[in-house]
Amino acid sequence: MKLSGNLFVLILLIYESHLIGCGKCPGAQYQPLFTPCICINDTTIICESIENIDLKQIFDYFSKTLNWKERHFKSLTINCRQLLELQELTFGDLTFDNILVTNGQNLRQIHTNAFGATRLTLKNLTIEAKGQLVSISNGYNLFEAIGSLINIENINISGLNIYATPDYAIKPLLGNQWALKNLTINGTIHRIGKYAFYDSAYHLKHISIGNQIEYISSHAFDMRIASFERLTIDLSGNQLTGNSFEGEVFLNTKRTIYLDLSNNKLSHLDEFIFDPFLSLDIMNIVNVSGNFLHCDCRMKWLAKNRLKYKRQVVNALCSDGRPFWEQSLDEFNECKHNEIIDS
Structure with missing residues (x-):
């Protein structure tokens, strides 16, 4: 029997949902790899910087220190005024219930597949840009990125231009x-x-x-x-x-x-x-x-x-x-x- 595209995706996501575990902060020896991000109480990750940071590289490192049952966290806060974009698979294999991107004074684009694995788990998304965020640009499509969020409950995007x-x-x-x-x-x-x-x-x-x-x-x-x-x-x-x-x-x-x-x-x-x-x-x-x-x-x-x-x-x-x-x-x-x- 040939499965339709949507049915195949649904089955895949149901399978993935059974694999979601709980978060675990990496050991202190790995902290230099995650700077300027910190992990708190195995539930929360906060990234703060006055300079642009490569979130994809940070979260890729983060994922590699954890097994697959330790990669789900309650919340992620990103406070980086020089952040330019959420690139493809920004969050690696990490998943979250809540993501807040605040103080995005220079945030300009969000990739269609920025959310990757967390598209299944994310419930609340808030992005506070400051008037430079565009919707479509060379593989970056804000609205398609929003559409990829399977279990999203609340979306709040500000600063769109x-x-x-x-x-x-x-x-x-x-x-x-x-x-x-x-x-x-x-x-x-x-x-x-x-x-x-x-x-x-x-x-x-x-x-x-x-x-x-x-x-x-x-x-x-x-x-x-x-x-x-x-x-x-x-x-x-x-x-x-x-x-x-x-x-x-x-x-x-x-x-x-x-x-x-x-x-x-x-x-x-x-x-x-x-x-x-x-x-x-x-x-x-x-x-x-x-x-x-x-x-x-x-x-x-x-x-x-x-x-x-x-x-x-x-x-x-x-x-x-x-x-x-x-x-x-x-x-x-x-x-x-x-x-x-x-x-």
């Missing part, structure tokens, strides 16, 4: 990251591509992306698999206007959505975008606090549906400071049917 997330940005190795609950990708990102999170997990509860988003492509938040989990899509603090959304951007999420659009530059809610979204699920919520809406004819559709949508569109303020829902429909009498006023 790209124009747009690619279409189908997150491509899990086995088709779905079932354990993933929270995904945060922040930095200088101007556009979200189509189907960016299409294969994200059934249990995904929170997506946060920004903080310079100006445009969101159609189907950006489509999901392949339906879920009963409520999903928060946090787009707060970006540069979104009333014209930033392509059609059907929120219509195929296949789950209830809390959409946070607070502190953007919204002048109105486009009827052709938000009326279908709100009608799709009476539990869908849009938070527009911190946006001073122009309560003109472009918002008449919402005023007409006051009874239907008042509980779904929250914290709406007009540019004159009045709560939108205190506006009477009579104030829109001069609007013609389907009239649109350009901003």
Whole structure:
């Protein structure tokens, strides 16, 4: 019987999971090989330096001093302001539950296969770059690296510097990251591509992306698999206007959505975008606090549906400071049917 590629990988990973043991700090005689990294209580590795370091070489040495049952650790912290990259198989044969890369002022790229063996065990990944991290460059693909993490639960990447997330940005190795609950990708990102999170997990509860988003492509938040989990899509603090959304951007999420659009530059809610979204699920919520809406004819559709949508569109303020829902429909009498006023 011929196995499909994904099934073969799944069987291999299940087999590997039975081999995971516990960590053990190498003997003191080996410490010069691991400088500037230290191992604490057989559970934690910390690497700190003001200079760039060859993490791959360090962890290769580290692995060779341990047998296969001693290579799994609870956490790894890397604090190196001059670190330039996470290269292929950076962590050798070591595996971790949690990885924190902090103070990455010069971190620029992450290899597609940076995580190697720890792709199976890693649960929490935090990378704090400082605005130089790019997503794709000559075998280095941040989003494919993220997709390789089989049992990941929480991903937090900051300091990304790209124009747009690619279409189908997150491509899990086995088709779905079932354990993933929270995904945060922040930095200088101007556009979200189509189907960016299409294969994200059934249990995904929170997506946060920004903080310079100006445009969101159609189907950006489509999901392949339906879920009963409520999903928060946090787009707060970006540069979104009333014209930033392509059609059907929120219509195929296949789950209830809390959409946070607070502190953007919204002048109105486009009827052709938000009326279908709100009608799709009476539990869908849009938070527009911190946006001073122009309560003109472009918002008449919402005023007409006051009874239907008042509980779904929250914290709406007009540019004159009045709560939108205190506006009477009579104030829109001069609007013609389907009239649109350009901003």
